[in-house]
Amino acid sequence: MPPIALILFGSPGSGKGTQSRLVGERCLPGPHISTGDMLRAHIEAGDTIGAEIQGLMKSGRLVPDELVNRLVEKRLSQPDARGGVILDGYPRTVAQAAEVRRMLGLGGMLPVVVHLVVDYDRIVARLSGRRQCPVCGTLYSLSTNPPKVPGVCDLDGATLVTREDDQEEVIRERLGEYDRQTRPILDYFSRDGIEVVEVNGADADPASISQRICAALENAHSQQGPGGCL
Numbered sequence: 001m002p003p004i005a006l007i008l009f010g011s012p013g014s015g016k017g018t019q020s021r022l023v024g025e026r027c028l029p030g031p032h033i034s035t036g037d038m039l040r041a042h043i044e045a046g047d048t049i050g051a052e053i054q055g056l057m058k059s060g061r062l063v064p065d066e067l068v069n070r071l072v073e074k075r076l077s078q079p080d081a082r083g084g085v086i087l088d089g090y091p092r093t094v095a096q097a098a099e100v101r102r103m104l105g106l107g108g109m110l111p112v113v114v115h116l117v118v119d120y121d122r123i124v125a126r127l128s129g130r131r132q133c134p135v136c137g138t139l140y141s142l143s144t145n146p147p148k149v150p151g152v153c154d155l156d157g158a159t160l161v162t163r164e165d166d167q168e169e170v171i172r173e174r175l176g177e178y179d180r181q182t183r184p185i186l187d188y189f190s191r192d193g194i195e196v197v198e199v200n201g202a203d204a205d206p207a208s209i210s211q212r213i214c215a216a217l218e219n220a221h222s223q224q225g226p227g228g229c230l
């Protein structure tokens with residue numbers, strides 16, 4: 001069976017980060033590749049890439065395809081990515097989608113696209129109440145999944161932070177970018193014969209949603225003949 005590359009697709013705040021972690025624990029033990037986390041790490045490191053992208057990310061705009069494609073290709077070439085990966089926040093444009101098909105094809109990986117569907121009002125509420133641990137990356141929600149002690153990570157005691165781009169105005173811009181640049185990938189996939197599995201990302205608790213995603217992965221695997229391709 002070819003290794004699976006789960007492409008977790010969905011608007012900002014649809015739960016891609018949370019689901020990446022849960023699905024990784026439950027059924028797909030490859031690395032969680034989040035382009036947002038990779039880009040933020042460059043900003044924190046204060047390197048040249050970080051300086052180039054800081055303004056764009058702060059205002060909720062996408063960073064250039066070429067740069068993101070390069071980072072993902074490098075990450076996918078590492079040995080731990082050979083057995084399967086979870087892609088979170090990538091691809092985000094049609095040009096990136098074409099690139100990821102090429103990269104996964106080279107690695108003999110089976111792309112499985114899961115679209116986490118959540119309506120916009122809920123997304124704005126979710127994102128504005130979101131807090132993250134800067135050390136281990138755990139996400140909290142002030143309304144549905146608050147930390148035990150306010151402002152402190154349950155796992156390592158670090159002080160939680162609000163992402164700079166989780167302010168309402170920037171959230172709207174990110175959703176605009178999603179509509180303009182990311183949503184059209186769905187048409188691209190369907191024209192290309194790549195199935196997109198829709199999963200409701202709002203009507204159940206995160207653990208049940210991860211169960212649905214794992215079922216979709218199992219289904220995709222079982223539809224495969226040995227060595228076949230989607």
Ligand code: ADP
Nearest residue numbers: 012013035036057060061062063068089090092
């Ligand atoms: P969210 O999905 O909630 O917006 P991410 O952490 O995935 O959060 O992304 C945060 C920001 O990082 C985006 O608004 C964008 O500026 C940048 N980014 C992340 N992934 C990509 C990508 N694949 N292409 C271009 N920009 C990206």
